[in-house]
Amino acid sequence: MRVAKKKRWIPFVVFVVPALLVYTYFIIYSIGNTGYYSLTQWNAISEPKYVGMKYYMDFLKDKDFHMVLRNSLLNVVISLIVQVPAGLIGGYLLYRTRRFYKLYRFLIFIPVVLSASAVALLFTLIFHAEFGPVNALLDWAGLSHLTHSWLSDVKVVFYVVMIPMTYQYIGLYVIIQLSGMQSISEDVIESATIDGASSFRIFWNVVVPMQKGVTMMCSVLIISGCFKAFEHSYIMTWGGPGYSSSFLGVYMYMETFVKGNYGKGSAIAMIILVGTLACTMAVQRIFREEE
Amino acid sequence: MSNYEMSKRKSDCGKALRHIVLIIWCMTTVFPLLWVFLIAFKGNNQIFTDPFGIPDPWITTNFPTVFQKLDILTGLKNSLIYSFATVFLVCLLSSMTGFYLAKYARGKLLYMYFILGMMIPVQAIAIPMFVKLRDAGLNNTRPGIILVYTVIELGFAVFVMTGFIKRSVPDELLEAAAIDGCSMVGAFFRVALPLMKTGIATVGTFVFLHVWNEFFFGLILLTNSKLTSLNLTTYKLRGQYSSDYGLLAAGIIVLAVPALVIYAIFQEQVVKGLTAGAVKE
Structure with missing residues (x-):
């Protein structure tokens, strides 16, 4: 719009x-x-x-x-491997579904709306060693030897903390992918169907390539979410035992606000910042290069 | 037409499979919530002996106990104050900034500068924020936390709002207003603002839900129990009453219900808000 210069x-x-x-x-001055x-x-x-x-x-x-x-990087990798394909497939x-579409969509998105603390508290009960459904299910399936005190066993606690995070965020990526797919022109899908392409082939050869931009967006969101991950780990286990279920976000909080070491906490914060930016740029480069 | 029948049968199979996968998916989503709902109505004995059954008898005392022990109403009041105040400030600032960036700014530099804020993890600014607020005497105050929430939501709000204004406020209208002698501020309030309602609703929705669900800054900045949000109030169940599972379950329900009610009523709006920025409108 043209506006008088002065x-x-x-x-x-x-x-x-x-x-x-x-x-x-x-924000900017605070980073400094x-x-x-x-x-x-x-x-x-x-x-x-x-x-x-x-x-x-x-x-x-x-x-x-x-x-x-290691926990944080593993969290990034596992989340990308699980949530990106799940978002694409769920979306x-x-x-492709007409009947009950709205009901499915409503239910799948529910965890996204809840607060992280509600979900974390909920999963402390789900993983309770004595009455939690996870151990009960394992007992019922005859796999009693696999039951654990999930929240205090150093070997598994890291993976246990990742489950509520997956539960909470997966629906977001499903809905983001779905919205992207809804802007694909109907003609494209129709002509592929007339050509006799199976539903799976349409997914793999038409939808996935067209969703590349959306998939990159989801990957970026997942990476930045994983680096700053805090609530689930902190609420379920206080990052413990020791630091076994901590992510960088929890470690930063503990060192700073519990132990009072603001210098070290700031250094961890800088690593979170640099890690987020570096991984984000790497992912963007990978997606661009594929084109 | 056996060929047709075959392909139809195949697609029926696919359809059934699709519904089965979706039903299982939805069940895993809903099961934890239903289970914890039932736990909230059970006595501590039944939780251990019969964790999956229907409550027998139905115990309703967990809910009044939670309200009484945790001062849920204060938490609820604080959460509402923080959420609405932040929504107001962020909508105001981001619609003004977005208006300038979409319609007056030359080049993209300033826009890029603002949306940089979206990529900053909260930890990277948490310590200086804490120090700045403390030095200004604003830690453990309502204006302090509202300021923090406004700041951390601003970058994303500017991003969404600028995009929205670019698409839905036509240049011609603003030019016509300018020719009629309408000032810049007048054009903003009289011409642009009415066209920005949808954008403001989207920004308002995600800011509301983000603040309602925020935990990290609440934990750092609000140690006075009279000022804690509902999230932080309920979190105390994890420490103080962590072996009273019925009580914990009731707390989870109390924490989850407001968000679920908002979601059930404003479904489209909430989905739009929480996927804003990632999804083209």
Whole structure:
């Protein structure tokens, strides 16, 4: 739109400056703060003491950090492997379904609407060793040797914490994929059907390639969600036993707000930030290169 | 036409299979909620002896006990205040900023600068936010937490709003308003704002649900139990009453029901809000 040149600053000041100031001060400037704090030893009360790259160097040989980093990366990989295909398949099933379509869609999306803390509390009961349905199901199936104290067994607790996260977010990717598919032109599907393509072939050869952009979007959302993952692990197990079910987000909270080590917490926060951005860019590059 | 019949039979099979998969999917989604609903009406004895049966007898005392022990009503009030205040501020700021970015800004630099905020994980700004609020005397206050929620929702809201205004507010209308002597601010309120209702509803819905469900900043910034949101109030069940499972189940139901009711009533709007940004409208 053409606006007289000398007046251009007026709408800028009126419409943008309030949001711009708040956003710059609290988000962009805060990231700079976090970066600076990560180079200091600090308890948030006395003067920060500059220690340089100490915390980052310590991470190289810190066993707790290695476990937490491994958990977070494993969470990213498993979530991508499970949730991306599940979103595509679930979305396609709904897309091809007419009868009860609205009911299915309503039910599949329910967990997305609930708060993470409600879902996490719910799954502390689901995995309860004595009356929880998981152990009961295993007993019933004659697999009693597989029952566990799910929330305190170091060997399995990490995977247990991932289950409510999957339960909660999978519906989101189904619905996102579904919305993408609904914008595919009906002619494309129809002509493929007339050509005798099976439902599976239409999915694999037509829908999946056309959904590439949406699939990339879902992957980015999954990655950023996994790096900042906090509630489910914290509420179900407080990240424990030890740090065995912690992700970087939980580790950052514990070191900062429980142990009072604001410098180390800031360093973990920077790793979360850099990890999110690096993985996101990597995924975008992979999707672009395939074209 | 045996060929036709064969392919029809095959597609019937496929259809049945599709429904079976969807039904199983829906059952796994709903089962945990139904199960915990029944647990909430059972005594602690029956939970252990008969975790899957119908409550016998139906015990309703868990609900009043939860309300009394946890001060649910205060939590509910706080959650409503935080959610509505944040919705108002974010809608106001993002519609103004989006209006400028969509209609007046040259180039994409400023737009990119704002949507950068979408990629920032909360942990990366949590410590400075905590320090800034504390130094301003705003930790453990309502304005403090509302400010934080407004800030973290802003980037995403600007992104959705800018896209929406680009599509649904025609340049011609704004030009006509300018020729008629309407000022920029006047054009925003009289011409653009009425056309932005749908966009504002979408942004409002996701901001409301995000704030209603927010946990991390609530945990860090609100230690005064008079100010905690419903989420944080219910979370106390995990520590203080963690062996009273009926009570915990009742707390989960109390926490889940408002979100479910909103979802049931405004289904399309909620789905649109929570998938905004990822889905083309």
